[in-house]
Amino acid sequence: MTVRIGIVGGGQLARMMIGPAVEIGIEPRVLAEEPAMSAALAAVAVGDYRDLDTVLAFTRDVDVLTFDHEHVPQAVLRALVEAGVAVHPGPDALQYAQDKLVMRAGLDELGLPQPDWAAVTDAAGLQAFLDDHGGRAVVKTPRGGYDGKGVRVVSAGTEAADWFAALAEDANGGSLLVEELVDFTRELAQQVARRPSGQIAVYPVVETVQRGGVCAEVIAPAPRSAGRVADEAERIGVTVAEGLGVTGMLAVELFETADERVLVNELAMRPHNSGHWTQDGAVTSQFEQHLRAVADLPLGSTEPTAAWSAMINVLGGPAGAAMTDRLAQAMAEHPRAKIHTYGKAPRPGRKVGHVNVAGADLDDVVYEARAAAAAFD
Ligand code: ADP
Numbered sequence: 001m002t003v004r005i006g007i008v009g010g011g012q013l014a015r016m017m018i019g020p021a022v023e024i025g026i027e028p029r030v031l032a033e034e035p036a037m038s039a040a041l042a043a044v045a046v047g048d049y050r051d052l053d054t055v056l057a058f059t060r061d062v063d064v065l066t067f068d069h070e071h072v073p074q075a076v077l078r079a080l081v082e083a084g085v086a087v088h089p090g091p092d093a094l095q096y097a098q099d100k101l102v103m104r105a106g107l108d109e110l111g112l113p114q115p116d117w118a119a120v121t122d123a124a125g126l127q128a129f130l131d132d133h134g135g136r137a138v139v140k141t142p143r144g145g146y147d148g149k150g151v152r153v154v155s156a157g158t159e160a161a162d163w164f165a166a167l168a169e170d171a172n173g174g175s176l177l178v179e180e181l182v183d184f185t186r187e188l189a190q191q192v193a194r195r196p197s198g199q200i201a202v203y204p205v206v207e208t209v210q211r212g213g214v215c216a217e218v219i220a221p222a223p224r225s226a227g228r229v230a231d232e233a234e235r236i237g238v239t240v241a242e243g244l245g246v247t248g249m250l251a252v253e254l255f256e257t258a259d260e261r262v263l264v265n266e267l268a269m270r271p272h273n274s275g276h277w278t279q280d281g282a283v284t285s286q287f288e289q290h291l292r293a294v295a296d297l298p299l300g301s302t303e304p305t306a307a308w309s310a311m312i313n314v315l316g317g318p319a320g321a322a323m324t325d326r327l328a329q330a331m332a333e334h335p336r337a338k339i340h341t342y343g344k345a346p347r348p349g350r351k352v353g354h355v356n357v358a359g360a361d362l363d364d365v366v367y368e369a370r371a372a373a374a375a376f377d
Pocket of ligand 1: 115138140145146147148149150151179180181182183187210213253265266
């Protein structure tokens, strides 16, 4: 019997699940926010994922429900579970990816290493945290942030006044998250897949480079990570997946410090930008793995198929040229590069695609991937 997997959200993550779904005989069905989105090819419905009736109607013809993003409200998720829908990841797990304060409390309960943090409700509370942490800290809005939006480095309690004011108007009330400013040497990401029945598959830890709060490059596996760092990243990933009951793909964003500590930055419970390299550099891509996991099918091997992989994101530029305009030339000049396009309008700074290169030599792989991505600049 063909398994029908419903995906809420029509972005590039949903789009990149379509090919693998077709390959393994799963029928992908997307609920898109708007027509003509990235995953339009598999969109069977267009509507508001915050509206229970819309999502319920969509789930009538699917066997399992999963997500392109983490924004479906808890009330909707819980009503779906109540109605008997198989939701993966489920609301109990997803809450930790939806709210950074809930996440910090949950990670403390699991005893995992993370930056010092506090919930603050006003400038005085923020100032008190600053006084205890060397005068600088990172303030975050607990919900709805992405690509560095909702993250701010501050050195005075008054510097988050606008966010406190916005919270005061929020009917739910609430607090801001403040964290110590971690002096990290690099950022890492650990991906783990977990089935509802408990099977787990662990990918190699990768190095991620962000520019302007946006993921720019990923190197897999993370150079100089073999041994303690890789073991600790894996331990953290598995502990989060099991401890929070995650189903599907989990990404744990990590900071590595000069004294080789690994601290959790944040969680994503879906395929993640740090795992795009697996499409062309691992036996099982994160997109196929996510589908297998949420459908409770046996997981595939996470083994790399080359010594090194590099992933470079392509961002929209001011010229507004579509990736497809440059595609033929980039393909001609970089036949080793695997080019992925998201079919999105190229607004400046917006992720519109990425390039993967895999091979035996790290410098060569990074150079080739950067060159191929630059063909779209
Ligand atoms: P988003 O949800 O927008 O991705 P993150 O919480 O991942 O936000 O933060 C975005 C980036 O800001 C991180 O990748 C990291 O570079 C930086 N950052 C976040 N928290 C801290 C921290 N506590 N100390 C230092 N840098 C941080």
